[in-house]
Amino acid sequence: MSEEAYIYDAIRTPRGKGKPGGGLHEIKPIDLVTNLLEEMKSRHQLDTTQVTDFVCATGEPVNEQGQNIAKTALVYSSWDDVTVGAQLHRYCAGGLDAVNTVAMKIMSGIESMGLAGGVESMSRLGIGASGAAAGDAWVAMKSYGISQGLGADLMAQLDGVTREDVDRYAAQSQARAAHARDNGYFDGSIVPVKDLNGVNVLQHDELIRPTTPEGLAGLNPSFTMFNDFGHGDFLKFKYPQVERVECIHTPGNSSGVVDGASLVLLGNKQAGDDQGLKPRARIRTCALTGTEPTIMLAGPAPASEKALQQAGMATSDIDLFELNEAFAAVVLRFQQLMDIPDDKINVNGGAIAMGHPIGATGAMILGTVLDELERRDLNTALVTLCAGGGIGIATIIERV
Numbered sequence: 001m002s003e004e005a006y007i008y009d010a011i012r013t014p015r016g017k018g019k020p021g022g023g024l025h026e027i028k029p030i031d032l033v034t035n036l037l038e039e040m041k042s043r044h045q046l047d048t049t050q051v052t053d054f055v056c057a058t059g060e061p062v063n064e065q066g067q068n069i070a071k072t073a074l075v076y077s078s079w080d081d082v083t084v085g086a087q088l089h090r091y092c093a094g095g096l097d098a099v100n101t102v103a104m105k106i107m108s109g110i111e112s113m114g115l116a117g118g119v120e121s122m123s124r125l126g127i128g129a130s131g132a133a134a135g136d137a138w139v140a141m142k143s144y145g146i147s148q149g150l151g152a153d154l155m156a157q158l159d160g161v162t163r164e165d166v167d168r169y170a171a172q173s174q175a176r177a178a179h180a181r182d183n184g185y186f187d188g189s190i191v192p193v194k195d196l197n198g199v200n201v202l203q204h205d206e207l208i209r210p211t212t213p214e215g216l217a218g219l220n221p222s223f224t225m226f227n228d229f230g231h232g233d234f235l236k237f238k239y240p241q242v243e244r245v246e247c248i249h250t251p252g253n254s255s256g257v258v259d260g261a262s263l264v265l266l267g268n269k270q271a272g273d274d275q276g277l278k279p280r281a282r283i284r285t286c287a288l289t290g291t292e293p294t295i296m297l298a299g300p301a302p303a304s305e306k307a308l309q310q311a312g313m314a315t316s317d318i319d320l321f322e323l324n325e326a327f328a329a330v331v332l333r334f335q336q337l338m339d340i341p342d343d344k345i346n347v348n349g350g351a352i353a354m355g356h357p358i359g360a361t362g363a364m365i366l367g368t369v370l371d372e373l374e375r376r377d378l379n380t381a382l383v384t385l386c387a388g389g390g391i392g393i394a395t396i397i398e399r400v
Helices: 029-044 069-076 094-108 137-143 148-159 163-182 224-237 269-274 300-311 328-338 361-376
Strands: 006-012 053-057 084-088 113-121 200-202 258-267 281-290 320-323 380-387 391-399
Touching (some): 006 029, 029 113, 053 069, 053 094, 084 094, 094 361, 094 380, 113 361, 148 224, 300 328, 300 380, 300 391, 320 328, 361 380, 361 391
Parallel strands (some): 053 084
């Protein structure tokens, strides 16, 4: 039994600065999710008894984000009790993997309609709040694990990417995001976050700021301490040709730390028809792959190649590419390997400008590129992310 998996809607919160004083710091993760659940229900007058499952990704599934926040948020909301929930963790790939997981259940015929998305309150639960199996010293030594930021610097050095290159890309991301925001490109998908009194707390992405390459050039590298603290020596076991890593990634050309949540409604055609919904796009295919885990950021190109092969497509068949801007060097490598021009990738900016709420990002950027396909009247997009441990993920969507 085979069904098409359609995307009926994709919404998100604004991204708030991920620190005390940020626009969403006072909002609990469950309220970020519930805000979106209530919006999805009300804007489509959903009969929620027909939505079987909700898969929600988080990067730190502990404390306020722990113990299956998906089901807890459903119970806390006005949704019917029949919808179940699951929490998912695939590092930065989690939000898109949640979409793919629900899509595959629909394609198999096991379920007819489901929700996918993610949440991350990085101001309330910082990176590393849940600990890490990889944090054990022996595990790190045996797996040659280093700081992800230093991995980005190593990638840049191996690729011949300079500080000027990454700063140029970062300034472009900021300019594109500001242009998209100022022209209302995000307005249809952003759901303002409200407090318990129903007052809007944040209505726009908080991290976008005027930036120039010259201004970025004055920022100090972020990951020099890891280089000096032993990671630089340790990576020589894998890359003996590297005498010393030149650190070039800064807060200005790396993804921003933010809070936010995302939600995607998927279903087969009959389920959509039953609820009077018009499909916006369908999932053509999705792919996962693993790559070298010390750099750990090289997965988008091979995952995208795998997805394209599965779909019987070439890069020339894709109208827009959306790649999470974990670090500027990640995007520059992808462009070089896949021969993607500047005017087809991250055309409305990305995580360097707006931030990367780890569990939520994958579903967020899928919605962003779908909005842009519709705005430009284009047809196909490929969404991809790198993730810890060398994971790459990719999804191809097509408007209907």
